[in-house]
Amino acid sequence: MNKKTTTHTALKVNDLSIGYRNKNEITVIAKELDFQLEHGELAAIVGVNGIGKSTLLRTLGNVQSKLSGSVQLDGKDLKKHSPIELASTISVVLTEPLASKNLTVLELIALGRQPYTNWIGRLSETDKTKIKEAISMIGLENLKHKKCYELSDGQLQRVMIARALSQDTSIILLDEPTSHLDLHHKVQILKLLKHIAHHTQKTILFTSHEIEMTIQLCDKILIMNKESHDFGEPCELIQKQAFERLFPSDTVTFDAKTGSFKIKK
Numbered sequence: 001m002n003k004k005t006t007t008h009t010a011l012k013v014n015d016l017s018i019g020y021r022n023k024n025e026i027t028v029i030a031k032e033l034d035f036q037l038e039h040g041e042l043a044a045i046v047g048v049n050g051i052g053k054s055t056l057l058r059t060l061g062n063v064q065s066k067l068s069g070s071v072q073l074d075g076k077d078l079k080k081h082s083p084i085e086l087a088s089t090i091s092v093v094l095t096e097p098l099a100s101k102n103l104t105v106l107e108l109i110a111l112g113r114q115p116y117t118n119w120i121g122r123l124s125e126t127d128k129t130k131i132k133e134a135i136s137m138i139g140l141e142n143l144k145h146k147k148c149y150e151l152s153d154g155q156l157q158r159v160m161i162a163r164a165l166s167q168d169t170s171i172i173l174l175d176e177p178t179s180h181l182d183l184h185h186k187v188q189i190l191k192l193l194k195h196i197a198h199h200t201q202k203t204i205l206f207t208s209h210e211i212e213m214t215i216q217l218c219d220k221i222l223i224m225n226k227e228s229h230d231f232g233e234p235c236e237l238i239q240k241q242a243f244e245r246l247f248p249s250d251t252v253t254f255d256a257k258t259g260s261f262k263i264k265k
Ligand SMILES: Nc1ncnc2c1ncn2[C@@H]1O[C@H](COP(=O)(O)OP(=O)(O)OP(=O)(O)O)[C@@H](O)[C@H]1O
Pocket: 020, 027, 029, 047, 048, 049, 050, 051, 052, 053, 054, 055, 056, 207
């Protein structure tokens, strides 16, 4: 994989407001978002259901427009990137169902190479190598000739991660990449994402409800709350008691010593 080095911050978010515009109505989902991620960092966005994690990820991936504020990729405004520049800088894996499950795993992963292929879509030797690397990293060799409709939700989720890896962008955004995985595969995938971030200088940002795992494995965490957001290294956030504010204390409490949540009995 390419080892990209640049002096710019990989992803810089300033005073960002996100939400939805429907006709004359604007619904603000979250505002005053400020954080930045460097090259080679693995980071998570956590927060309660409906707080706006996916909306933020879609906004950062240019799938939907911001309401206000700024998003910079490698020191350049998100909106100033051409479509082809964006496709080779940032890959986004959302939770929406696949349009066509009739493709084989190999064909789907090969789609990740679309930004680089020529106008007839022929794969170069580099494309084939990137596809092979992605399949091997996620351990999909024995599934590669299966049709996507034959896969379990968890298997499909791993295939989608492989597609993003084959795209070989410097930033990867993933919406709940481990939600359908068993505990073993959750840990395996998150450790792999960490390894990829650290060894290839990619910036990987994902949304998650696996807060304890993100505390153990991520370099940075963004905690989204209704009133304000917290961002930093897991240990800084623990010291600031940021995880205590995530859930109502009559249901769960956070144990700072073990970095885990306890059910209030
Ligand atoms: N297309 C849309 N138009 C208007 N509002 C929307 C739209 N999609 C989502 N929302 C609203 O935006 C808010 C944030 O949703 P979002 O999916 O970003 O939350 P989330 O933190 O990812 O939630 P979860 O943890 O449940 O996946 C919710 O109140 C949701 O109803």
